[in-house]
Amino acid sequence: MPVRIDRIIKKLEEQKGKEGRLPQVLEFYQKLVHIQDRVGKRVGVPNPRFSDNEISSRIAQGKPLVGFEDLVIDLPLLRKTFREIAAIFAEYQELIGPIPEQLTEPIADQFITQESAKAWFEGTKLPDTVAINNDNETLFREIIHASLRPLMLSYSVAVIDMVKQEDWRRGYCPVCGGNPDFGFLDNEHRSRWLVCSRCDTEWLFQRLQCPYCGTTDQNVLAYFTDDEGLYRLYVCEQCKHYLKTIDLRQAKSEVLIPLERMYTLDIDKQARELGYSPCN
Ligand SMILES: [Zn+2]
Ligand SMILES: [Zn+2]
Structure with missing residues (x-):
């Protein structure tokens, strides 16, 4: 929601x-x-x-x-x-x-x-x-x-x-078909959710798969974390796209994803400097 x-x-x-x-x-x-x-x-x-x-x-x-x-x-x-x-x-x-x-x-x-x-x-x-x-x-x-x-x-x-979450699990939004531009790891199950760049719909997705090109080859997937372990930058060497993600277990205050997009603009900058591009 x-x-x-x-x-x-x-x-x-x-x-x-x-x-x-x-x-x-x-x-x-x-x-x-x-x-x-x-x-x-x-x-x-x-x-x-x-x-x-x-x-x-x-x-x-x-x-x-x-x-x-x-x-x-x-x-x-x-x-x-x-x-x-x-x-x-x-x-x-x-x-x-x-x-x-x-x-x-x-x-x-x-x-x-x-x-x-x-x-x-x-x-x-x-x-x-x-x-x-x-x-x-x-x-x-x-x-x-x-x-x-x-x-x-x-x-x-x-x-x-x-939408029954278990039945979708695709790399694009079940509501409007948009690409995700943010993700989060939930508190309880450590599942990974993606967030639509256009309509903010949240949906469940595999933790070890690139939402953009779909690869599950672990040799081309990686992530970086910040010092506090709050944010992750998932990157894919196959399609060279990145996804910003927040680990809700590490969050100390209320997390609102639309604001997180703005709070993490430095991560976008770093990702671009590393040669990755957004996909939205
Ligand atoms: Zn959407
Ligand atoms: Zn990829």
Whole structure:
């Protein structure tokens, strides 16, 4: 079940209260989360109806429960959200890098279509109108990811209980088909769970397998830990991707995965320096 946005807001407020001011990256994130919270309340809870047969057949075939055609996208709301989020990105260019004007001006609306949302969702090539150059394309994907996040979370909340964890155990999300960008080792059984980069669905996965290329060859899989043993960086020599993971048994305070993504940006940097790339 995704972490509720109000818990993230509360934890950031507490941190701000304690430290006086949030680090810039968290300040940026806090602004995004406030927009996502507001949009999430407008999106509401979807009610996709699947029969038990449909659910088991999809799961057995490795088909995620929600396809693009199941998403009900409110385009005017998405356009407004995109503009608001692009404006926050533009405010933090020092942190993020330059934002082309096309993405922050009202003209950006023309990029937000069913086709571009579909291309983002399915990981296919963006329409030519958007794919102006590589830099724009990466940014566009990041901003649309942040803009569609409230909708994606609402689908996860609506359908995750329909998935029998033992029956899935694949390297991609059972709800939306997204790739994991975080993992955790649970308190009780030391099982490894993966977390979807798009909808925050959590699902059970093998401890000794790469979720990205599927290899189980132990000669190409490894992990590094930090001094406290709280974080692990799983790496795969076969596909050269990495996965950040937190060991909940070592955690001394409440763990909220969306915030952990931000707390561990240094690990991403180290992973890239070691020659691995994220896969999300
Ligand atoms: Zn997902
Ligand atoms: Zn791999």
